[in-house]
Amino acid sequence: MTRAVRLGPRSLLTLALVSAVGVVAFGWPFLAPPTSRVGTHTQDAPWLFAGLLVLLVAVVAAAIAESGLGPKAVAMLGVLAATGAALRPIGAGTAGIEPMFFLMVLSGRVLGPGFGFVLGNVTMFASALLTGGVGPWMPFQMLAMGWFTMGAGLLPGPERTRGRAEVRLLAVYGFLAAFAYGTAMNMAGWPFMGALASNIAFDPHAGVPANLARFVTYCLATSLGWDLGRALVTVVLTLTLGPALLRALRRATRRAAFEAQVTFEASER
Numbered sequence: 001m002t003r004a005v006r007l008g009p010r011s012l013l014t015l016a017l018v019s020a021v022g023v024v025a026f027g028w029p030f031l032a033p034p035t036s037r038v039g040t041h042t043q044d045a046p047w048l049f050a051g052l053l054v055l056l057v058a059v060v061a062a063a064i065a066e067s068g069l070g071p072k073a074v075a076m077l078g079v080l081a082a083t084g085a086a087l088r089p090i091g092a093g094t095a096g097i098e099p100m101f102f103l104m105v106l107s108g109r110v111l112g113p114g115f116g117f118v119l120g121n122v123t124m125f126a127s128a129l130l131t132g133g134v135g136p137w138m139p140f141q142m143l144a145m146g147w148f149t150m151g152a153g154l155l156p157g158p159e160r161t162r163g164r165a166e167v168r169l170l171a172v173y174g175f176l177a178a179f180a181y182g183t184a185m186n187m188a189g190w191p192f193m194g195a196l197a198s199n200i201a202f203d204p205h206a207g208v209p210a211n212l213a214r215f216v217t218y219c220l221a222t223s224l225g226w227d228l229g230r231a232l233v234t235v236v237l238t239l240t241l242g243p244a245l246l247r248a249l250r251r252a253t254r255r256a257a258f259e260a261q262v263t264f265e266a267s268e269r
Contacts, residue, residue, distance in 0.1 A: 011114060022143045026187045029202050029211060076252065077119055080107050084123035085130050098230050100127070101181075102237040103245075104145065105174045108152030109166075110249040120149035140188035147184075148177050167242045174234035182227035186219050193218075 024031060080103070087100040104123065108116030124142045128134050155173060157166075193201040200218040202211060 015117065018143075019147070022147075025143075026140065026184055029187070029191055029204075029215075030208050032204075073115065076111070077115070077122060080119055081122040081126050084119075085126035088123075088127040089131050097233050099233060099237055101148070101178055101230060101234045102174060102242070104149040105152045105170050105177070105234065105238065106242060106245050106249060108149040109155065109170060110246060110253060111153065113150040113153030116149035116151075116153040117146040120145035120147070123149075137185070137188055140185060144181050144184045144188075148181050151177060163243075166246070167239060170242060171235045171238040174238050175231045178231035178234050179227050182223050182230065183219060186215070186223055190215060190218055 084100040084103050087103060088098060090097070090099060100123065104116070104120055107119055111119070121142045124138070124145045128138045128141070152170065152173060155169060157169075161169060191202045200214050200221060203214065206214075
């Protein structure tokens with residue numbers, strides 16, 4: 001199956017290391033013990049991790065690009081990222097109506113996990129610039145969307161699972177991943193709450209069970225409806241528009257012939 005980018009050992013290692021740091025960046029409130037001095041930097045830690053994630057995401061994107069992100073793949077990356085960035089503001093502020101997520105799922109499925117990770121990062125960066133949503137949360141959004149899109153490329157059976165079975169698989173993945181994305185972004189913003197809502201805010205002096213209960217309450221109270229809207233919109237668009245878009249993406253990928261080697265023959269005189 002044609003892929004825009006095939007991940008080599010170096011890219012895989014870099015991606016794994018960056019993802020590990022990303023897990024720490026998202027989950028540090030649960031990883032740091034109550035006696036740790038990290039708790040005294042509740043408001044600073046997200047900024048520090050955001051700066052670190054910017055550098056690490058750039059490193060992994062460069063490693064993936066080095067492994068084969070050619071001119072044709074860059075052109076498709078630009079088109080899909082621009083489309084996703086344009087789709088994102090359509091439902092801004094309206095119950096999680098975010099059509100860009102279904103485009104990310106289908107693109108990652110067709111073009112592979114390496115392309116998907118870069119596409120997720122670039123799309124969120126471009127949409128943040130377009131909507132003015134630049135802040136310490138942006139690197140977290142970039143990494144989370146990179147994981148979201150990469151995961152679609154890692155789903156089993158891309159050569160064998162086609163037709164309705166594939167569309168249903170992508171719809172289920174999109175539904176679950178939409179909630180996972182929302183939960184991850186809740187983790188990124190939750191420590192910022194401070195004393196605004198003491199019963200659901202992160203407490204640096206509390207243990208993991210107490211903070212986990214606070215976090216679950218925070219998710220239920222603030223984002224459940226939004227995440228459900230995002231998940232349902234992703235499912236509906238995948239089931240209705242998915243088959244046509246999958247065919248279009250695969251046709252474009254075949255015509256682009258990403259993996260074809262360019263050769264030059266000497267002219268005969």
